Amino acid sequence: MTRKPHNQDAGYIASRRHPTIKGTPGQGGTGWVVIYEAELQGIDVDGLRYAVVCCSHGTIAGESSMRGARSSMKSPANFCDDCREGF
Numbered sequence: 001m002t003r004k005p006h007n008q009d010a011g012y013i014a015s016r017r018h019p020t021i022k023g024t025p026g027q028g029g030t031g032w033v034v035i036y037e038a039e040l041q042g043i044d045v046d047g048l049r050y051a052v053v054c055c056s057h058g059t060i061a062g063e064s065s066m067r068g069a070r071s072s073m074k075s076p077a078n079f080c081d082d083c084r085e086g087f
């Protein structure tokens with residue numbers, strides 16, 4: 001397992017692990033939230049530049065600014081219902 005499993009992905013910008021989120025298999029039991037350049041990763045978020053992905057739950061948020069993207073990365077409960085409900 002690499003320390004940052006997503007940094008080879010197309011359009012990768014930043015990632016953060018969230019010990020409170022259950023990870024997907026192979027990710028060491030800890031959930032990740034990743035910021036991508038949406039177009040490079042092939043994610044359509046209504047034309048917004050950045051896509052913030054809760055990997056454990058498959059939830060995607062679109063953000064127009066890096067500032068907004070970083071804020072969503074820090075607080076995935078703001079866009080991910082499953083995180084908010086503690087799954």
Ligand SMILES: [Zn+2]
Pocket residue numbers: 021054056057058059076080081082083084
């Ligand atoms: Zn989530």
